[in-house]
Amino acid sequence: MFPVSPENTRRHVTGAGIGLLLTALLLASLAFMPQAKAFEPEAKVVYHADFADPRRFSAMLTSINNMMTHYQNEFIDADVRIVFVAHGIRFLTDDDLADTPFEADEELKEERETLRGRLMSLASTHGVKLELCEITRSQIGLDEDLIYDHVNFVPSGVVRVAELQNEEGFAYIKIE
Numbered sequence: 001m002f003p004v005s006p007e008n009t010r011r012h013v014t015g016a017g018i019g020l021l022l023t024a025l026l027l028a029s030l031a032f033m034p035q036a037k038a039f040e041p042e043a044k045v046v047y048h049a050d051f052a053d054p055r056r057f058s059a060m061l062t063s064i065n066n067m068m069t070h071y072q073n074e075f076i077d078a079d080v081r082i083v084f085v086a087h088g089i090r091f092l093t094d095d096d097l098a099d100t101p102f103e104a105d106e107e108l109k110e111e112r113e114t115l116r117g118r119l120m121s122l123a124s125t126h127g128v129k130l131e132l133c134e135i136t137r138s139q140i141g142l143d144e145d146l147i148y149d150h151v152n153f154v155p156s157g158v159v160r161v162a163e164l165q166n167e168e169g170f171a172y173i174k175i176e
Helices: 006-031 054-073 086-092 106-126 134-139 157-166
Strands: 043-049 078-084 129-133 151-154 171-173
Touching: 043 054, 043 157, 054 078, 054 106, 078 086, 078 157, 086 106, 086 129, 086 134, 106 129, 129 134, 129 157, 134 151, 151 157, 157 171
Parallel strands: 043 078, 043 171, 078 129, 129 151
Antiparallel strands: none
């Protein structure tokens, strides 16, 4: 125990004052720092699928699988999405889309089952989110029931891509 003296009291009060001052400065600086959202993923990526080529779609699925495997191996939380617009609808249904601009060709018909399996695996196993442009679906009159499971409808695919990039900080990837 320290003897009570004016000098010891001043040191104790001065030390407490400095501690309070540092705490106040820390709290004030936190008020000006950008606030992270709770549980926000470290990686956010949106893929844009508006093409008809099954080989290109297969390459995109491979890219996404490799990305998700990397993130999981590194224990990185990721929010990866595919936004389907125009010809991309071909990869979300078993319907041949006859008499539409997106009609299935022989190459797609041959690869459809494999592509569907890979896509559904990404959605169910890795949590990749699938989003389809409602404008595309409604303009060709395709019934919602003919779209694969795990697909969410968005009012406009291109608007969704822009929102994800500009408002939510997603990186944009389009396989060429």
